[in-house]
Amino acid sequence: MRLRVGDLFAGAGLLSGAFTRAGFKTVYAAEADHRAIATFNLNHGKVAECRDVRQPRDDVRCDIIVAGPPCQGFSTLGKRDRADERNVLSLAIARWVRPSGARVVIVENVPQFLESDQWHRLTERMRRLGFESRAWVLDAFDYGAPQRRKRSFTVYSKIGLPELPRPVKHRITVRDAFEGLGLKPDVDGMHTAPTPSKLAYERFVRILSEGSRSDLMTRSPHLCPPSWRRLGPDVSDVWGRMRYDAPSNTLRCCFQNPSKGRYIHPVEHRVITLREGARLQGVPDSWKFVGDRTSVARQIGNGVPIPLGYAVAKSVSELFS
Numbered sequence: 001m002r003l004r005v006g007d008l009f010a011g012a013g014l015l016s017g018a019f020t021r022a023g024f025k026t027v028y029a030a031e032a033d034h035r036a037i038a039t040f041n042l043n044h045g046k047v048a049e050c051r052d053v054r055q056p057r058d059d060v061r062c063d064i065i066v067a068g069p070p071c072q073g074f075s076t077l078g079k080r081d082r083a084d085e086r087n088v089l090s091l092a093i094a095r096w097v098r099p100s101g102a103r104v105v106i107v108e109n110v111p112q113f114l115e116s117d118q119w120h121r122l123t124e125r126m127r128r129l130g131f132e133s134r135a136w137v138l139d140a141f142d143y144g145a146p147q148r149r150k151r152s153f154t155v156y157s158k159i160g161l162p163e164l165p166r167p168v169k170h171r172i173t174v175r176d177a178f179e180g181l182g183l184k185p186d187v188d189g190m191h192t193a194p195t196p197s198k199l200a201y202e203r204f205v206r207i208l209s210e211g212s213r214s215d216l217m218t219r220s221p222h223l224c225p226p227s228w229r230r231l232g233p234d235v236s237d238v239w240g241r242m243r244y245d246a247p248s249n250t251l252r253c254c255f256q257n258p259s260k261g262r263y264i265h266p267v268e269h270r271v272i273t274l275r276e277g278a279r280l281q282g283v284p285d286s287w288k289f290v291g292d293r294t295s296v297a298r299q300i301g302n303g304v305p306i307p308l309g310y311a312v313a314k315s316v317s318e319l320f321s
């Protein structure tokens with residue numbers, strides 16, 4: 001029988017997709033955003049519901065809970081602001097554990113999560129529930145994603161602790177990820193970049209391979225607003241062009257906006273498309289996404305790269321054998 005997964009803060013289901021690939025079956029998912037839920041249900045069967053994780057259900061049964069709470073709460077790191085609503089989000093995971101019967105719980109987040117008050121409190125709660133824990137910081141590039149993205153995984157377990165997932169032998173690049181996509185836009189919009197303004201296009205043309213905003217400031221100051229000069233030329237990763245023969249930088253939710261990161265296509269004068277972003281996260285082309293461009297980019301950028309999630313799932317699956 002396949003091991004059952006309950007997915008909390010499920011998003012579009014990239015982490016669930018990774019566990020499915022490793023042989024698990026997601027039987028329940030809780031998520032607050034209705035477009036992410038629609039995407040989840042199109043690709044994983046209708047198991048996701050609109051539910052605030054702070055309101056746990058007591059009728060969900062599973063073997064493992066996976067949870068990727070939002071990571072924005074860490075600005076309060078060190079302030080120990082117990083009134084901050086975001087603290088409660090990750091702590092709410094513990095309330096799902098006992099009724100579900102889960103023997104393993106995995107919490108994924110940014111590396112800083114491991115130093116947060118929330119992590120210590122959650123770990124203490126899980127200890128009182130009888131779980132021991134092990135935490136890793138893993139880079140998606142080492143596990144077969146064409147992307148540099150460091151994420152923490154805390155494994156809470158009642159059945160022993162897993163081995164560190166083994167890095168892949170052959171790491172892949174942006175060129176590998178985009179293979180076969182072609183440069184022509186598609187009809188469903190997944191492989192169509194937003195049309196740049198005239199000014200944005202002029203900038204794209206002048207940003208060379210690996211280049212970024214600092215190139216523009218030295219070579220084409222007339223294309224740079226005064227606000228850039230006030231900030232100085234050192235911010236190298238905005239208006240940045242990807243390299244074909246390297247991993248991409250961390251893909252964030254706003255990857256359709258060149259001013260937010262290194263999201264310009266390696267050779268084209270545009271940002272990467274949603275499909276290219278999905279490929280950088282290891283999402284199969286067969287997945288369908290629901291929502292407008294901003295929402296779909298958020299669903300993709302929020303997710304755990306599937307090859308990284310798969311490596312964690314494989315390692316954890318050994319605990320059940």
Ligand SMILES: C[S@@+](CC[C@H](N)C(=O)[O-])C[C@H]1O[C@@H](n2cnc3c(N)ncnc32)[C@H](O)[C@@H]1O
Binds near residue numbers: 009031052054067
């Ligand atoms: C980092 S994303 C999860 C990504 C997901 N694990 C994946 O791999 O695709 C966090 C998700 O939590 C959702 N969320 C935020 N607050 C929530 C709440 N109180 N209850 C349920 N979901 C919530 C957000 O809408 C977002 O989709």
